Amino acid sequence: MPPRKKQQTSTTDLDFRAVLWQSADKLRNNMDAAEYKHVVLGLIFLKYVSDAFEEHHNLLVEKQSEGYDPEDRDEYTSEGVFWVPAEARWSHLQANAKNPNIGTIIDDAMDLIEKENARLKGVLPKIFARPDLDKTRLGELVDLIGTIGLGDKESRKQDILGRVYEYFLSKFASAEGRLGGEFFTPQPIVRLLVNMLAPYRGRVYDPACGSGGMFVQSEKFVEEHGGRLGDISVYGQESNPTTWRLAQMNLAIRGIEGNLGQRAADTFHSDLHPDLKADYILANPPFNISDWGGEKLKDDVRWKYGTPPAGNANYAWIQHMIHHLAPTGTAGFVLANGSMSSNQSGEGDIRKNLIEADLVECIVALPGQLFFTTQIPVCLWFVTRNKKRKGETLFIDARKLGEMETRVLRVLTDGDIKRISDTYHAWKGITPHGETAPEPYQDVPGFCKSANLTEIQGHGYVLTPGRYVGAEEVEDDDEPFEDKMRHLTAQLKAQFEESAQLEQVIRENLKGLGYGF
Template sequence: MSIEKTLFAAADKMRGAMDAGEYKHIALGLLFLRYVSEAFTRRHDLIAEEGGDPEDRDEYLAENTFFVPPSARWSSLAAQSKDARIGVMIDDAMREIEAENPSLKGALPKVFGRESIDRAMLSGLIDLFSNLKLDGTRADFDLIGRIYEYCIGEFASSEGKRGGEFYTPKSVVDTLIEMIEPTHGRVYDPCCGTGGFFVQSEKFIDAHQGRTDDIAIYGQERNHTTFGLARMNLAIRSIFADIRWNSEGTLLRDEFPDERFDYILANPPFNISDWSGNLLREDARWRFGAPPVGNANFAWIQHIHAHLSAVGIGGVVMANGSMSSMSGGEGEIRQALVQGDAVDCMVALPGQLFYGTQIPACLWILAKDKSNGVAMNEKLRDRRGEVLFIDARKMGALVPGSRKQKELSEDEIRRIAATYHAWRGEAREGAYEDVPGFCKSATLAEIEGHNFVLTPGRYVGAGVGEEDDELFEEKFERLMGGLREQFAEGRRLEVEIESRLGSLQ
C-alpha cells in the first residue's frame, strides 16, 4: 500500500462519526501546517548555516517560503498535542501564519477550537503527521503534495455528490490536460474548485521537460471553503496563481471580465437553474445566443469561449444533455457554435466517472478561431467546417475496491488525446483516420443532417464486429440514469409551459 493510502486510512479512522465534509478541513489543514513548518524549518536551518538571521522575514520572502512564527511551528504544537487547549492553539497558529503571509489571508481553516471537535482526534492527527518520514530533500514537498491531493480525492469520494461539486476525478482532469496541453501562456479555470486542473497542468509541464514558470494561472471559485482548499493545494505545490472569490459566482460577477486566456479548463456545475440568467439577458458574452434562464450549461460554454485568446483552446466538462437538448433555445445556440467554428471536438465519456451521480458527461473542446490557429502554426490541419467526434463510452474500468466508481486508464487517456492531436495535425506518430465505433471527423453538412445534435454516437457508427459486452446491471443503471434525466427535463418543461400560459391570461 502506498504512503498516501496508508496515511489517509489512518487519518480517516480517527474521524469516527464526524461528517467527511467537516473532517476534511481538519485533516487537510493540519497537513498544510505540517508542510509550511517543514518548508520554514529547511530554510531556517540553511540561513543559520550561512550566518544569516533565521528570524528575518525577508530571508523567507526572497525564496517564496512562508514565514512561520515560533508558536505556530509544528514542533511547538506537537510538543503540546495533549494539552486540552490544543484546538485553540491550532486556530491561533493559523491566524498567525495568515498575518505573517498576506497571500494566505482567509485561506486557512480555524475550526479546531470548537467544542464539538474531539481533542484526542487532534492529538492523534498531530502524532500521525509528525511520524511522516521526510528525508530532507525537495522530494518531501512533492510527497506532501501527493498526500494532500490523494486525501482531497478520497474525501470527495466519501462525500458523494457533494464531493463532486469541488473535485473533478483525476482521469477526467488528465484527459483534458493531455488534449489541451497547457504548456505556456495564460491558463484559466472559472470554477476552479480545489485547483486540480492547475496542479495537473504543472505536472504535465514537468513530465514533458517544460518550464512551469512559462505559464500564468488564473481562477475563480464561488464556495469560500473550497477557495481556501485550492489556495492551500497550490501553496503546497509552490504554484503561484491569481485565484479570486466572490459570493455571486463567475457568471454573475466575472472577476476577469477583460482578460483573455490561451487555455481554459473547467468543470462547471451541471444543469444549474438558479444562475440569475434573467439578470444577464443582454450580456456581451452571449455571442451565440442568450442561454435559457433555467439552465446555465450554455452560459458556461459561451463564457469560456468569450475568454479565449485569438488562438485559445478551451476544454469543458458538461452533462450529456448539452449535446442534444433543444429546450430554451439551446438547439439554436449549439447550431450557432458549430456554424461559427467554435467547436473543435466532442468526447462522450463513460458513465460512473463522477462521485455521487450517474449523470453521464462529455467534453467540449472549444476553439476561438481555427483560421488564426492555422495561420500561426503551419503544422495544423485546416479543420474549419469540421468537428471531431470521439465516443469513449466503452472505455473505463471500476476503481479497485469500488462497485460503482470508474476511471479511465493511462492508455485510454493517451488514445483519446492522440486521436485529437492527430486530427489537428500535431500527431507524434501516424496520421488521423476515422475509426468506426470510436472517432469520426464530420463536416458541417453532416452535422446539419443531424440537426446539430453533437452526440458522438450519431457520427462514429458501430465498430467492426462490435458486440454488446456491457453488463446488464451497468446498462440498466445507465439507461435509467438517462431516463431520470429526461423525466426531470419533462417536469421542468411542464412548469415552464404552465408559467407561460398563465402569463397570457
C-alpha cells in the same frame, strides 16, 4: 529528550482517506459535517506543508558541513519548498497534542504561516480554539493525522488536498444537504484535458476552479515538458468559500502564483476577471444547475449565440468560456452528456449557432463511473476560435475505455489518456510541442471520426460521438461462409435442445409445488 516520532504510513501504502474518515469520526459527536470538514482540512494542510518542509530540512541537516543552514528561509523558498516557522511544524503540534491549549497552538500556527505568505492572509481556518471544540478529541485527531505521511516525493506527485476534498465531499454531501453538482474533478480527467490542450505558456483560466486541480496539473505538464514554473499565468474563480480557500492553499503549497480574486464569488453574477482573454480554459463546471439566476442575465453580453435557459446553466458556462477566449485560445471542459443533444428551452438553437460559427473543435464521450460523487455520464467539449481544420469537428467515443479501480469507480489509464490525446493532436496535425504530428490522422470505426458541417447538419446538430464513429470493425477470421453457417446452426440447435430440457425441468418443479400447467 525530544518526543519520539510516531511511525508514519505513506499514502502509497495506505488508503489514507479511510484514516481521514476515522479522523472525522473523532469530532462527529459535537460538530456538524460542514464544521469538522474545515478542521480536518486545515490540519491536513499543516501536515502537508510540514512534511514537505521536514523532508528538505533533513536534507539540509545532512549538508550542514557544506555550509547549508537548515533554518535559512531562503534555502527553502529558492527550491519552491514552503517555509514553515518552528512553532507551526507538525513535530511541535504533535508534541503538544495532549496540551489543553492545543486549539490555541494550532490557531497560532495558522497565523504564523499566513504571516509568511501574504497570499494566504485570511484564508487558513483559525477555528481550533473554539470552546465547543473538544480539545481531547482534537489532540487525538492530531495524533491520528500524524500517522499519515504526506511529504514523501511519491505522495507529492498526487493532488493530495484535492483528493482529500473529493472524498470528504462524497462522505459529507448528505449530511450537509449538498446536491450533486459540486465535486472535485478526478485526476485522470484533469490529466486528459491538460494533455489535449497542452498549455505551455500563456494565460490559463478556470471559471469554476474548485480546489485548483486544473492549475496544479497544468504546471506539472509544463515542467514535465521542459518548461518552467511561471511560464503560465493562472486565473480562476470559485463561488464556494470553503473550496476557494482550499484552492488558495493548494496553489500556495506548490509555489504557484495565481489570481483567484480577492474572495469567493459567483462567476455568472460577479465575474472577477471581466477583461481576461485566456489562451487556455480548463473547467469542470457544476452540471445542470437550475438555480443559477439566469433570469437576471437575459441581456448579458456573453450570450452571443443565444440566451441560455434559466433552468439549466450548461450553455451559460459554454458561452461564458467562449467570451473569455483569446483569438487563438482553446477551451476544454467537462459537461453532462445531455449538453450534446438537448433541444429543451432553446439549447438546440444555441448549439446549432456554435456549430455554424465553426467553434466546436472536438467532442469526447467518456465512460461512466469516473466520479466519486455522481454517476452522471459526462463528455468533454473543446471549442476554439482558431480551428486547424475549418468546417470539421473531431468525434471520439471513449466510452469503452478505462478500468474499474473499485466496484463503483472507473479510472482512465495512462494508455487511455495517451490514445485520446494522440488522436486529437494527429487530427490537428501538430504535437503539443508545436511540431508536425508524426502520424497522419485516420478515422477509426467505433472510436473516432472527423465529420464536416453537412454531416453534423444531417444529424440535427446533435454532437453525440456514437452517431458519427459507427461500429467497431470486427476482424475477419477468414472462415468460409458455408463452414461458418454450418457450425453456427449446429451450435444453435444444441442451445435449442438445452432450452427444451430446462423448460421441462421447470415445468416438473412447478408441478411438484402444485402449480403445474
